[in-house]
Amino acid sequence: MHIFTFKMRMAMMLVFMSISLFADNLLWLDEAKKKKCCEVKSDLSPQKEFSFKSGSLHKNEKLKDLSGSILYIRDMDGKIEEHNLSGSKITFIPQYKGNYYLFVERRSVQDGTLNVELSSHRIYNKEGNLSCAWTKEVRGKTSDSRYLSEPLPQLPFQLIMEKSIHRHHINCCLYAGDIAPFKVYYKGELLHDVPLSVEMESGWTNVIEPSDDGTVSFEIPRSTYAPDKGDKKRSEKLLVSASYDTNESGVFEGNAYSKVHYMMTIPLSFGNPPLEYESKSLAFATVIGVMLVFSLGLYYNRRRKRKTPKEIYFDEE
Numbered sequence: 001m002h003i004f005t006f007k008m009r010m011a012m013m014l015v016f017m018s019i020s021l022f023a024d025n026l027l028w029l030d031e032a033k034k035k036k037c038c039e040v041k042s043d044l045s046p047q048k049e050f051s052f053k054s055g056s057l058h059k060n061e062k063l064k065d066l067s068g069s070i071l072y073i074r075d076m077d078g079k080i081e082e083h084n085l086s087g088s089k090i091t092f093i094p095q096y097k098g099n100y101y102l103f104v105e106r107r108s109v110q111d112g113t114l115n116v117e118l119s120s121h122r123i124y125n126k127e128g129n130l131s132c133a134w135t136k137e138v139r140g141k142t143s144d145s146r147y148l149s150e151p152l153p154q155l156p157f158q159l160i161m162e163k164s165i166h167r168h169h170i171n172c173c174l175y176a177g178d179i180a181p182f183k184v185y186y187k188g189e190l191l192h193d194v195p196l197s198v199e200m201e202s203g204w205t206n207v208i209e210p211s212d213d214g215t216v217s218f219e220i221p222r223s224t225y226a227p228d229k230g231d232k233k234r235s236e237k238l239l240v241s242a243s244y245d246t247n248e249s250g251v252f253e254g255n256a257y258s259k260v261h262y263m264m265t266i267p268l269s270f271g272n273p274p275l276e277y278e279s280k281s282l283a284f285a286t287v288i289g290v291m292l293v294f295s296l297g298l299y300y301n302r303r304r305k306r307k308t309p310k311e312i313y314f315d316e317e
Contacts, residue, residue, distance in 0.1 A: 026241055027054050027063075028265040029104060029121040032089075048123060050090040052104060057201045057239050057267075064088045072103040072154055080152065094125040103155060109255035114248070118155060118264040151185040157262035158185045159196075159242045162215075174220060174238075174270040181217040184242050186262070190214045194242050201237040216242075220270050241265040 032049040052069070053060045066085040073081040076098045085104070094100050099122060106117045151158040165179035174180070184194040192214040199205045200221065210216040223236040244262045251257070 026056065026239065026263070026265055027052060027106060027117045027119055028239055028267050029102060029119045030267065031121065031123065046093055046125060048092045048094065050092070050102065050121065051088065052090070052119070057199055057237050058203050062088065066090070069104055069106040072105070072152065074101040074103070074152065076100070080154065082154070097125050099124050103152065105155065107252060109252050109257050112257050113259045113261050114250070114252055114257040116157060116260060116262045118157065118262070120159070120264065120266050151188055153188070156187055157244055157264060159240070159264040159266055160185065161240070161266055174268060175273045176220050176222040176270060177273055178220050178270070179217055180220055181215050182240065183214055184216070184244070186244055191244065194244055197241045199239045223270070223272055235269040235271040238268040238270055239265060240268065
């Protein structure tokens with residue numbers, strides 16, 4: 001019994017150590033000055049700015065040189081633009097109002113292994129001109145067009161988030177309690193044995209195994225951050241990643257390799273369910289209503305019990 005317990009503890013320690021080492025090597029896209037979920041401000045610039053960060057969500061650093069990296073932009077029509085990156089940041093000006101996908105690919109050879117590091121980020125442009133592209137706006141708000149349905153041919157390895165299962169009546173953003181389903185593809189073929197690593201901004205991590213059909217899904221946990229005063233809808237970041245190794249060999253930029261290590265990340269943001277705040281407001285309104293009815297009843301009862309003074313006449317004759 002003691003030997004079994006010892007083995008279980010050792011296995012758990014190895015899993016957590018692998019998760020921490022795994023997170024230290026992650027590359028992921030981060031949007032600068034990210035707005036609150038579902039918040040619309042007409043005076044904001046349509047330009048989107050991103051940086052490529054290395055490390056975990058709570059401990060990371062910004063890459064200062066993106067030379068050699070490739071940016072793919074997919075719009076609502078499925079059109080894909082390719083850009084070679086340089087500098088330390090990524091700027092993108094969406095033309096229409098609606099959803100866009102950004103993909104960054106970075107390759108390097110180290111110790112005979114070709115590292116293919118990928119990251120995806122889905123954005124919704126709220127500042128587009130609706131009068132110029134009303135059909136694209138309508139398609140951008142439909143549930144089917146907001147999520148990728150098939151992998152991009154430009155990417156050899158891809159982690160795709162499918163339409164989430166919402167536990168509330170609002171489907172514009174992700175909230176705690178939603179079911180987030182993912183699928184992993186290699187050269188267009190669905191992989192059935194690749195687990196996901198999930199990390200929250202607070203430092204919580206987990207490994208999710210795929211189901212028989214290849215779908216890897218999990219329920220988004222509740223945010224561990226206490227809401228600040230005046231900012232009850234604070235969102236928390238969530239980083240999902242997957243990796244895959246092959247025995248491919250070749251030469252990249254003059255460096256030979258015998259193995260290929262694929263890695264892809266998807267950063268997400270989520271908040272506590274809006275119904276939670278609505279239920280609190282409803283409860284508060286109910287209490288106020290009950291108190292008001294009780295006060296009116298008490299006032300009416302006292303009015304009834306209050307006797308009108310009677311005049312008494314004395315006959316002095």
